Amino acid sequence: MTSQPVSTRQRLIQAALELFTAQGVSATTTRQIAEKAAVNEVTLFRNFGNKHGLLLAVLEESAAFINLGESLVSRANPPGDVYQALKDYASDTLQALERMPELVRSVVGEADQFPAENRRALGRGLTEANRYVAQYLATVIQQGDLNTYLPAEKLASLLNGMILGYAVIELTSEFHELWESRDDFIENLVELFLHGAMSSRMNSLQTNCQDITDLPAVLVHEILQQAKKSGVQDYAIAYLLFATGLSPTEIVNLQRNHQIYDPQSHVLQITTPGYVRQVPVNQWILGKRYGYYTNNPLIKWLKSRKDSQNFMFLNAAGKPISESEVLAHWQTWTAGLLTPQGKPPEITQAQHTWRIEMLMRGMSLENLSILTGCDRIQLQPYAHRAKEKAALEQAMRLDQKPV
Template sequence: MLLASIYPMPSLQNPTRQRLIHTALELFASQGVTTTTTKQIAEAAGVNEVTLFRHFGSKHGLLLAVIEEAAVFTQLGQTLVQQANQTGNIYQALKDYATACLHALDRVPEVVRSVVGEAGQFPAENRAALGRGFTQANHYVAEYFQTVIDRGQLHSYLTAEKLASLLNGMLLGYAVIEFTSEFHELWQDREDFLENLVTLFLHGAVSPTSLLPPLTTPAIQKATNLTPAVEKVADLSTDLVHKILRQTKNLGLQDYALTYVLFGAGLSATEMTRLERSHYFHDAHQQYLQITGDRERQVPINQWILGKRYGSYLRNPLTQWLKSRKDNQTALFLNSQGQPLSEPELRQQWQLWTEGLLTPEGRSPAIEQAQQTWCVEMVMRGMSLEDLSILTGWDQASLQPFANRAREKAALEAALRLDQKGG
């Protein structure tokens, strides 16, 4: 493989020096630093060993040049900063960056193994160069985080530099584990790791709203085999929900259908994007969805959402959307290119639907709050936690906060009714 094409280096005035660095990188990548000899590098580069020593002094001097001039992570960091000006979707930007980092490390597995196992043998200047490389890469990632924080897209519990350090540390840790042992059972595959990494990162260290409870996303539930550990339920007000539904009705049939299902069936963003046309069943007396994945179950779609009826079983926002379809796609919801809607795209749509709307706490509504709102509404309308557990796939203990929140709302409504009766 030609690593020079993977890691473009700065133009060097001395072509012999450049050729030696390119050759060393290729050999270090294929067989490790310790195993590679200066004689092998010189022969592969078409020069004598004396020439190598004249330029770099030693193999570690050559390694120092490779570290400083290959600058792979710096380039990846610069790419992430550019993405900050091209997309408002931090989930996708972070996943793309993490994927690119691991893809780059895939090209140099022996270098990773050598750095892990042999760094203690490197001269201090080499270790210092590694440190400078990591620090510079971290700076660019931190710059990206600071950009989205300043735009108000994130509520951060840590500084931008600390956020970047955590992300890069986790990526490097993954590479070390993957390249040194294939016998672990820490994750199913790379996609599983990346999905959980970005989800945990966005819902642990940062989030679009500080109201999101910990461990509420499907990716984290899947990774930890936990049901949502909701400490504080953040359901949306009746007025706000109906405003969101009104806004989406004006945006188009699919937007209206999406919000109708979100608030009418209590699904997560991940479950929404997995829906197929064949998963929807309805007749004059009922309508429900077949949910696939880790928690297979059937879930009804309510006609009534927080006191207002949105159509009938035969004619409602979802049936109207499906009736308008002229495509052959099996997915229930599509993006602007007519392909199955992805979770990041759904989250972008949510931001559009809720633009200009704020919760009583002064924050933008989060898509996870639709599911919480549905759970509270079901309890308020008399559903037992046992039945709600069947519909959600969560254990009853994890649903207790929703019961507590329903009692709070019931008590408030009771107090208001008493006040309306007068003295």
């Protein structure tokens, strides 16, 4: 089957786009465009009038950014990770702009030399591309994935405006220190967009923060002591809850070969469907040391084992321990203990405590995301709580020093 021949008009538009992209509009002549398209220069004038007429056709018929918008819209059904979808859209858009640096510089620096119709065409193209982004945002808002007080069209304009602003700065200036890298800009852009433009989302975040309740150090150490009294395995399970931030589900799925340790580190491999990650086993828990990388409650438990079972933790019948059994152990260790809120400690608070402690000790939100398998948005309540605790600690330190 033979392919359809490319028309003279299409060849001229493609040649112009390639030359404008490579060397800018001003530096490109009609003769160069005609030669690249393998046509007579008179043919160019007959079809487009002049170079700016050809530029108008390029602006009106190039579908690169509309295609990006259509790709974003397709990710709304079925709904997915909004944070990742917006990051991918921003990254793809910037990559498209970076592939045509001279054209961007020409459009920015020479716009006053273009006829009004060219500038209107550029505006129409941007508006059309923006419509697709607004369509995506309207869909995820309707699905309940985003809550906002701004219309989707306004949000799309803000997002695209910031992306285009970045491209203009990057392609027209050097040696600035506005951001570390493109990835750094994109991450901060999406964070700001989701948590700044979305005020209702922030209200939701504040509500979620109320559900993030870590445990005080004195209570954590008391729970660990009670677990130690219950037996070697109990002590090892309690230790992992506070030393790794693992959930009961992750703990019951651990196998003996999922750990790696030496004098410098102790690491567990967490295997979930489609995803494998590693987490450290901490020596220090809220200011108190619990053994060493080569000698801690977990290692002592495993060394005491005489069976050949692969699972790391077993029940009284010698079978893999279940989540309900882990919870029953937790209730034994915490019997009679109360949190500062006057309630019995919940097992989920062990994970909250570990995550907040990691942030308090200087871990970045990005690295915590890697260790936990949660995205940055899910971890924002922990970051908020860690900042609250840091502020409280600073206030208490200041109270101890006379002015």
